[in-house]
Structure formats: C-alpha cells, structure tokens
Amino acid sequence: DLTDKLLQLRADVRLIPMRQDVPIRIDAGIIDLVALLPFTEQLASEYRRQELSVTYQRWPTGHSPTADMAAPAIVNWIMQRFES
Numbered sequence: 001d002l003t004d005k006l007l008q009l010r011a012d013v014r015l016i017p018m019r020q021d022v023p024i025r026i027d028a029g030i031i032d033l034v035a036l037l038p039f040t041e042q043l044a045s046e047y048r049r050q051e052l053s054v055t056y057q058r059w060p061t062g063h064s065p066t067a068d069m070a071a072p073a074i075v076n077w078i079m080q081r082f083e084s
Contacts, residue, residue, distance in 0.1 A: 013043060014042070014043055014046045014047075018047065018050070018052055020051070020052065022053075023053040023054075023055065023081065024047055024052055024053060024054045024055070025054075025055045025056075025057075025074065025077055026040060026043065026044050026047075026054065026055070026056045026057075027056075027057050027058075027059060027066055027067070027070040027073070027074065028040040028041075028056070028057070028058050028059065028066065029058075029059050029060075029061045029062050029063055029065065029066040029069075030058050030059065030060055030061070031060070031061065031062050032061075032062050032063040032066065033062060033063060034063040035063060037058070041056075044056040055077060057070065057073060
C-alpha cells in the first residue's frame with residue numbers, strides 16, 4: 001500500500017522512480033555529515049546504471065554550505081538546459 005511505499009522511499013532514495021527525459025544534478029559536500037559521500041556516490045552510480053542523465057559534482061565542504069558553494073554551477077547548469 002502507499003504507506004509501505006513511502007516508508008521504503010524514505011529508507012532508500014535510489015528507489016524513487018525518475019523520468020528518463022529529465023536531467024539530474026547532484027552536488028555533494030565531501031565532508032557532509034548528513035548526506036554521507038559514499039551514499040551520494042552510490043546514488044549517482046545507480047542513476048547512471050539506470051541510464052539517467054546525471055551531472056554529479058563534489059565540493060570541499062559540509063552539508064549546508066554545499067548549496068552556497070555550488071550555486072553558480074547550478075545556475076549555469078539550469079541555464080544550459082534552457083538553451084537546448
């Protein structure tokens with residue numbers, strides 16, 4: 001049932017169904033204590049194994065500062081999607 005599926009998704013984000021036509025960007029802090037790097041790398045690898053379009057970048061920071069550090073790269077990545 002739906003509750004079981006939601007619990008399963010919370011346990012492993014690799015199980016979230018992703019659309020093949022939507023590119024994915026993952027930015028990871030290499031010293032992130034919330035989203036640990038080995039798990040983030042597993043996620044990127046799993047998406048690539050599923051032949052999804054994944055842009056994956058690591059940053060020399062922890063969890064919260066990752067978004068600030070990655071922001072210019074993220075904006076450029078989004079803008080490139082609109083140019084295509």
